[in-house]
Amino acid sequence: MxxxxxxxxxxxxxxxxxxxxxxxxxxxxxxxxxxxxxxxxxxxxxxxxxxxxxxxxxxxxxxxxxxxxxxxxxxxxxxxxxxxxxHWWHAYRGLLPSTYSDFISLESQASVMRTLENSVVPGLLQTPEYAREVTLAAVDGAPDDKVDALVEVRLARQDVLRSNPPLRLSAVLDEAALRRTVGGPEVMARQLDHLREAAHLPHVRIQVLPFGVGAHVGVTGPFVIFSFPSTSDLDVVVLDHLTSSLYLERKEDLQAYSEAFDSLQVHALSPEETLDFIAGVAHGA
The missing domain is CATH 1.10.260.40 (lambda repressor-like DNA-binding domains)
Structure with missing residues (x-):
């Protein structure tokens, strides 16, 4: 570790x-x-x-x-x-913690990203308004220029979904991430619409874990698994904490988190069911 x-x-x-x-x-x-x-x-x-x-x-x-x-x-x-x-994130070197820069560099070169989020929509799928609200909550009291720069970084990261070839993203979201009102109803409405649009991309797979599933293997916290082209020896699990990120590289850890993600996908709604579920949440169901 x-x-x-x-x-x-x-x-x-x-x-x-x-x-x-x-x-x-x-x-x-x-x-x-x-x-x-x-x-x-x-x-x-x-x-x-x-x-x-x-x-x-x-x-x-x-x-x-x-x-x-x-x-x-x-x-x-x-x-x-x-x-x-x-690389582009080096322009923000004085702003970004080294662990965040490392995360972005790994994200930029990964071929596959698997992520579990329990509380918020993943950064790669956030709208600008939603990203700003999440950033404001994370750096409460920070000056506007710092918030602006951090939002710029978050949105610039999304280019990996538009690159050639694009990052293949599989995201499992707890229902709480859809129900939590971030930035007010209008911001959430646009965010939910954006999720449905992103879910139609051939390289993006979104699944929701409804509350009805009960306790699941991901309740202990969110995580990201990066996989890379050419070699699996560089794969890594990233765990986010309030002030830092932890990187797990042992084969045992990679296998455990890969199996956990597979289990979450089995218990989550299918991508097609997820689209209907998100639409229901957007309409107040």
Whole structure:
């Protein structure tokens, strides 16, 4: 159980170690190919030290890794470099906690996102008005410019649903997330309409857990599971807390949360039933 940066270093190191082994190289041989000392390769592979994107690319060249998708993912895990090649959320670096930046970077490179939400609509499915109300509640008393910037970030994150290929999103929402009036009836009406529109996208699957289901495996709290193209070794579970996020990377944790999500989907309404349910909530049923 680690926080975001440590998880990213360790996952990146483990993947680089596997790629070196696949290339038939010992760590000393790899070090000589790129002009480093063996200890540097060892520190990177064990996650004890960070690594610059340019250094990741050196290693990938040495290991003859030509998969462009995998290369890009590993470079993103390393972070940004000093040559201006960075990602849009870095413009908000002074505003966003490092765990949130890590979350966005993972979200931007994931191929699949599975999420359970018990209280609010997931950020990727929020309208601007709803996002503002949720942000105001989370940073009560913050100046308007900070709130504006945080809302901008939340809405910019939604581009992953419009990218090519888009992120495949599976969301299970507790009925409470639909019943809780955020921002007043008009804001909620537009939010519910937006949910129904999003549910028609071929890469978005929305299911509701009605109150009638009773206690379920997700009552302990919301979670997100990110899965990545090219390799499952980088998959990670994210648990949100009030002041930080916790990242789980052990295979046992990933299996447990994957099984929990599968169970939630079985007990939830089908996507078609969910559309009717959301319409009923919108009309006061």
């Amino acid at each position: 680690q926080y975001g940066p440590a998880v990213r270093r360790r996952k990146l190191g483990a993947e680089l170690r596997a790629l070196r082994a696949r290339a038939g190289l010992k760590s000393g041989e790899a070090a000589r190919l790129v002009g480093w000392h063996q200890s540097k390769v060892s520190r990177i592979e064990t996650g004890r030290s960070g690594v610059k994107p340019a250094d990741v690319e050196l290693l990938l060249d040495a290991y003859d890794v030509r998969d462009a998708e995998l290369r890009e993912l590993l470079v993103v895990l390393a972070g940004s470099d000093d040559n201006g090649r960075h």
